[in-house]
Amino acid sequence: MEPPADSGPDREGASSRREFIRNLAAISAGLTVAAPLARAVVVTENGIPKSAPPDTGGVQGLTEINLRVNGKGERLVVDPRVTLLDALRDRLELTGTKKGCDRGACGACTVHLDGRRVLSCLTLAVMAQGKEITTIEGLAKGDELHPVQAAFIECDAFQCGYCTPGQIMSAVACINEGHTGSGREIREFMSGNLCRCGAYPNIVDAIKLAAAKMKGGVN
Amino acid sequence: MSTNIIGKPQDRVDGKLKVTGRAMYPGDRQIENLAFGYLLTSAVAKGSIQAMDTTAAEHSPGVAAVYTPFNPLKLYRGLESSEGANSGEILPPLQDQKILNHGQIIGLVVADSFEQARDAAALVKTQYEAEDPVASWEQGMEHSFAPQSVSGENATVKILADGVRSIDDAITGSPVVVDATYTEPIYHHNPMEPHATTAVWHGDRLTIYDATQGVVSHRLNVAAVLGIDEDMVRVLCPFVGGAFGCKGSMWMFSPLTAAAARALDRPVKTILTREQMFTLVGHRPALIQHLTLGASQDGTLQVVKHDVRSTVSFSKAFIEAAAHRTSRLLYKSRNIQVSQTLVPWDVGGPTFMRAPGCAPGMFALECAMDELAAKSGIDPVELRIKNDADIYPGRNVPWSSKNLLECYRLGEEKFGWSKRNSEPGAVRDGDWLVGMGMASALYPAHRNPASAKVRLQADGTAQVSSATQDLGTGTWTVLAIVGADSLELPIEKIRTELGDSALPPAPTSGGSTSVASVTPAIQKAAESAKKKLIQLAARDKKSPFFGMKVEEIAYRNGELAGGGKSADFGSVLSAIGRGSVEATEMAAAGEEEEKYAFHSFGAQFCELKVNRWTGEVRLHRIVSVMDIGTVVNLKAARSQIIGGIVFGIGMALLEGSVLEEKTGRYANANFVDYLVATNADVPNVDVHFINKPDTIFNPVGARGIGEIGITGMPAAIANAAYNATGRRVREFPIRPEKLLPMSPNQPAISMSGS
């Protein structure tokens, strides 16, 4: 029997958090949520508002952005410095995407942008607008696991599970890119995803298994 | 047991959560009004803080507070180890201006968002009065000392044959002698999940989500540093994103975060950066190991002398018992001497890392054995078989179960060891020199007192609970397997609970002890729960078994049977109007500890290639045979061994933290410069188990499996690299420059600078 995903007494507080975060972020900078492309104030690093630089149509301070995540439109108010990774995790409660290094050196934050695997830690949320964002939470169809997810379970292609969402997103792309011709090719094209538990041989097995299934048009 | 589930390959019960991103790790917690903590760390290794300018940070948008030694949160000293504590650090941060190591905590910025906290932290300006740190072997040796004890024995242990006056006399009298020094750098655990703490106060009660290997231990230690009763603290950690030892202790950022949450009256989450993972949560010490083996011409060991120098921190003691846990006992020898000296540096505290003592110790011992084999012209496997120990040297007790010879023989066969050419540099595949190497694997088996609860429920399911942890090791599934086996139920009927300090207490998950410790408690609790159920069934008027003697009622396959009647436990409970019946039991080792030694053993083989021009080592294939007692879950057990092997590949070829002698700063504290193995670095791995239950050790017969996979691998790789190239590299990691130029098969070109 599956263990509970979210044990603990604080889970009831989570549902209202999303709206709360949006408001909180706005309030803390003295803005209202309803100010899209707000240009009223630039808060400098020492907290003293300074006059805005010459207007070149840019975006600064808090701004409303629209993301399309797992087929769903999401509207949120963020500073342009917010990465897609932190937007997903801290603003949209999509914590399946993991932060392993925050420097583009481990692959734990891998998501798909328009079907291509990228690192969300090095992507600004504001620059992901207009793209189809797919995260680990958007891979399964309801209760039906994606073939790669199922193969990861069958081949025990993870242990602690922390790098796993990134591995799976990378693996789906690896298969779609056609880089499954040999074990050697899979290993090379999966080397952007570090796994400290050392599940690599099982990950290769899982990709082979899933690739064979997906050829039949499962995906 | 009729379910016949133990030892079969079982999918992880938490697998679906992990592949869908729904498994909630401590840093994933979403809590209303949450604030984000970001740690400030020292840019010098020794000295004191003169001043900190926090004005800009305090006025930065969204910042709730900036805590520093000049605006501290009150924290108390950590517990001493004699108090049953498991504290990575004793000294709490921010209580004074002293700097004891580079990267030490000197402040905490708390803000509404992660970005606000991070970017405000960058605005804090700190002035130091810096002193020169001790950060080299040379300087550290001036402060070196022998520890009072190592692994429960003296810092120097001598076992000498009758009439032998000293170990050096025994060496002088040996016809064949190998004398070599092996060095390795500091290693960092670097689990993929950085440490994280989310602290939530409900009045004066604290709930803390923490990435820890021990929820019970963490509760005790956090409470001590906060100065509160541990009963007021609950630690939750259903999933840990890898640990390998660095989450086995409490580190000070955790109570600091809780103190900030208390002061600000709102939940606070602090997640370490990858860079901070190098200075705040421990490391494996650097070592210099001096090995001397003396043997007769036929390879019979006469002397094993193993001297270890390992680094520690001036602020925290830790002993990497590399000789006491390996050379002390692995081989039969008339004369054995192991000794250890500690060499302090100005670095953060060292701690346990996967296979503490054994991983480094086996690197040195098993490389020295390979050197002895080469020197005496004996096959490395045969040399080990010849010197196999049947009793624990100097203690004269047998092992509870030891099948090491079988490991060697099966490994030889599966690997094709007979095809090895013992002449170094003799085998080539195009531009690649091919080598084969092997080593023994070794790790002690321990169990600690543990308790568990088993609850039979009216809906026909059962719950198994224990305050143990799953670090990726598969504990969730082990609880379900052993619960299903004990209760003779399909695994789908078992619900499990762990990672919560409110559950029946269990030890910290470390040293491959969890399965060995917790499973006997589950078995005991299951038997007690069955007994209680039978008593209820006999006593209650509404029960189908009312009026029968308890001896006439038997529990089998989830049913009660007696007097020609049978009914599953769910319907019995339903009939008598009970929701459940439960029992909690504690289990611990008994007097067998005095009569036996307990170890897991193995044999590891590898084939690798070294480019004859440029010296890179690439592994080609690996075979491991493990004697670990009962295999509980074949699937996860294989994965664990592979995981240890991958750690061993990193240790031998890639990893190593570079401490700057002048500054005490780690020069490669990130995932680009600290190289862990990638998928491309890991070849096919073939794992076999002897699978003989060690029921003297515990009723399940399982000795634990998390560490042994790493122990033989580094030496097997170094030995194979020698076989490939003729170069003995005794300094880890084995990088191309250490293998160049190669002899005797160096490319016939004259290269300057070589």
Add this chain to the structure above:
Amino acid sequence: MRPFVYESPSSGQEATSRGSTDSAFIAGGTTIIDLMKLEVMKPSRLIDLNALQMRGIEMREDGLRIGALEKMSDVAVHPEVVANYPVISEALLQSASAQIRNMASIGGNLLQRTRCGYFRDVTTPCNKREPGSGCPAIGGENRMHAILGTSSSCVATHPSDLAVALVALDASIQIQNGANERLIKLDDFYLVPGDTPDHENQLRSGELIAEVHVPRLPWARRSTYLKIRDRDSYEFALTSAAVALDVDGDKIRDIRIAVGGVGTKPWNLPKVREAIAGKPLKQETFAAAAKLAVDGANPLRHNGFKVDLVQRTIVRALMNLGDLT
């Protein structure tokens, strides 16, 4: 990360007009977001180039043209690139990871900053980051640092693999500045540090790389990129060699060669080229010429091995390319 204004202009002209000493361009973001988080780069204005037209990969009469915004992964597998310049494809495929190659642009790749650990840690001095503050790498940890083109101010290695391949092939880049464009040899574009390690190239404030031009070189079909590293993947080079070989029977007509991992810029080797052209196709030719590669090498405490290793890298690459092993 410091607060910044984010802009997304729609033309190159507009983009360059907004560029200033205080601004930075962003395409894939794999360098700049990383360095902004580390506070190594602190632009107050971030100009997103992704709406610009600088795209396209095509083989023309005079050679290959690559738009600066093309992604590394797309260039690596483009049929014209794979067929005509394997060295480019191989250099790209051995760079970074599949994810990063999907993000990083060609222009950005050529402008990526050094991986020197002191440059990346703002708590340490660095002449490249803070001119005049000093270079701790020279007396510090320098295994990964350069042996060629170094100065007493800076020994940081240029990290790009692609740039090594392009320099070997004598490629040029087209630089855009408002309505003006100029073409410059990539080899000349990069500067050695000298006393001004903060001046890394000839790009002036507000200028953009718009295109890469690789001259037509039919025999570059026989070319390769050999990258030596500790780890089998996802690591910067210890040493690398980009080589193309024009063989006539057992004689070498001509070669192109540059090396990476050893220089403060991608290290072109015209002298090695001269020493090999016209000589017999054999190991001795390569080994003798490889010595010239390390002329003027200035090894440090931990990177002395690169003097030997880069020669071995050259010989190995040429032996393989010449089918001699």
